[in-house]
Amino acid sequence: MPRLGYTKSRNGCLRCRQRRVKVWLFHPCDEKRPCSACVRHDVRCSLLDNPPPAGGPSRRELPAKPTSAQTAFPYFDKFMLPTGGEREAAWIQDLELMHHYSVVTSHTMPRAQDELHVWQKLAPNLSFKYPFIIHQILAVAAFHMAYLEPERRSELLLLASQHQNRSIEGMRAHLANITTENCHALFMASSLLLVGAFASFANIRSSDSPPQVVVGQRTPTIEDMIDVFILDRGVASVLHSSEPTIHSGYFRDLFHFKAHKRVNPFMEQMVKELRALEDQINQDESISRIVRILVNLEITKLLDAAEKAVRTTKDSEMRVATYWPITIAEDYITLLRQRNEVALLVLVHYCCILYKAEENNWFLKGWGISIASDADKLISPKWRGAIKWPLEQLAQNVAPTS
Template identity: 30%
Template sequence: MPRLGHKKSRNGCQQCKTRHVKCDENKPCSSCARHGVQCSLVPWDPNALPPQPVKSAASSSTRVTRAPAQTSTVAALPIEYVLNPSPAPTAGTSDTGSPHSQTDPFPYLTKFVNKCDTVQPNYWVRDLELMHHWTTEAFNTVTERDDIRDMWRLAAPKQAINNTFLMHEILAFSALHLAYQQHDQRRAFYALGIHHQDLAIRAMRKVLQNVSNDNVGALFATSTLVTLSVFGSTSLHALYLNPSSTRPSQDPIEDILDIFALVHGVGGVLSSAQHSIKDGPFAPMTKLLPYETPHQPVFDKVIDHLPDLIAFFEAQPMNEDMREGYLDVLSAFREKAAFSRQPCIDGREIRFLFSWPLHIRPIFFTWLRQRNPGALVILMHYAVVLHAAEPMYWFMNGWACRIMETAEAVDPSWQPALQWPSELIKIQAQQQRQAQQRQEQSAS
């Protein structure tokens, strides 16, 4: 006999079913509203922020109030609902009945169930989607060299099985590439990318304390993808994802300094293990090609312009130690630019963008953080190469123009040194827009 006053319903939300609690079937239900989670009774809006927990007056008056932590990008996006918008219900609360109940409609399957009923979220489905995208498209965007492409497509996923930091970073890069491609799902894939990137970095931090021959290759590959993913995620966020809602600052100078620090830090840890990398599955990244590759004229332009820039620095009134520091930075700039235009170099732009920050004095980063005009002028010449990389590498999109907009505010006495890189970036930007318009017209 049913209990008096008890109304049984199968229309409750999936979250209440998972928690084995009664659902009041409001939209959203009071239980989900109280916990601040997405309710399955309410259609999910990928552009909406996640619901906030509802606190009672009694609880708010008795609990200790903590200072709010700095808002992170991932905290402002519904990552749990992105990963599993329709959580798999427990078998005991399923609308079709438990496999062990008398109303089981599929008895011919039940006898093969070996474990008790458990909640099995479908997180792995999204991860499989990201891995499929990596092996079919995303790996192609890292490099234009065939042997390195094969390495990323075949060797990297295999190595990632035993190195979860690499697995998470592969999935992060794949998700961010999908966010770049699919405008209507940009926020969802961006949230997935940041989620996996966080997991990759946390796992990587632990392993970096114990670098060995067994993990150094995977660490090297992960650090490469992390840097590219940071370029891409920062660009996506600054250009498309309403930066004021999730990050208090969108300063391209601070952003690029963070990347320089990342390259310096990881590069220093892994530098002592280069011989192990050259003998491992990621060796193709350390080897030069035996044949010539297409020329990149931007390095010729930069090298030809450097004598005028050096003369400008020599003529500027400044402390001699600072002048010497700037000239050392420009010398490293010329050296790396000359290396990057050699005939048998692949990925010329990426190699320069990674290698130059490794060979400059740390004091330059301090000057850059202080917005010293000399440091901003040199960074603008770095931005010229950044802009040249944009047509080939989606994760570099928008960086050069953002840096240019900030650097152009220098003291008027330094404006002549900015004229050449600014004009070159603007010309390249116009050419890229025209080429894109021609592609769109031909496609239509």
């Protein structure tokens, strides 16, 4: 039996309900907009922000009886806090992505075999201060899930693009003012963004036998490769002034390489092929002087990257795949845009390294052979011998899509 003198307000304003204000006989919460109680206390009434639904039931209609599930555990009631109306599906999706990143994707990141804690702990921890990191983490996780679960591809690629867009927005705001504090976050976000840039076109599932092209996935082109080069160069140039701080800072473990004597026959042969290509270019008088200088410079950089990588890391192909693009000159990119065949000769050799790196890096799958195939169509017969070896290495049995 209800106590004499009041009834409960079922449609009162948020403040009144939070304070458990009753509809007192002399000071009623009259549910006006604004209600009298809020006017009296000179505070904003939530009823102004929540107009009654059109065609809704009148106040005289009896409310629906609580379900047994709602009344069975009344001690939960006081802990039911007002919400901002967030969509449950959104945070559940993000939770799924974060879980996948933590237990699966983080183990597939560059150098994760030696420095897993960087990807699994340090990067997520720093994202609490710099949310653009967590958005890129979720984007990479979504790309990875889309790669593994093609039946959910459309849904997951949409999530990946949404999170990547938000990450880029956050990065842009901080890149305008790089400091000794935010440079570490920008380095990590840009590293994850590079993975995302490659992952968005990963199109071969090597786990299948024979390897399958992912149905519906567009294969990357030379122009896509150029876009990745520009991204890699651009972020690296902006962060260049902070390089010493980054190398000795929060993610310093990623820059510590142990020298080893591991033999890498593939990279040894690649070095020989690049030197032979350099000789062929120097002997061809039909090549303009400026093109010869530009292309030879990039060959030298690729050779340098390859020789250093072999001495310092087990995954030397991945090291070259991400490092060489940082060093290439803008004029060389211009030659690629013009589809200069001498410049494309070097690109084919790089694609061969990229293809070899695919063995341990899912986000690179399909890049090497796709770009090399495009370049191969543009190279004249006189240069067939120069690209014979890399094309032989790129040969693989990919089942055609139906």
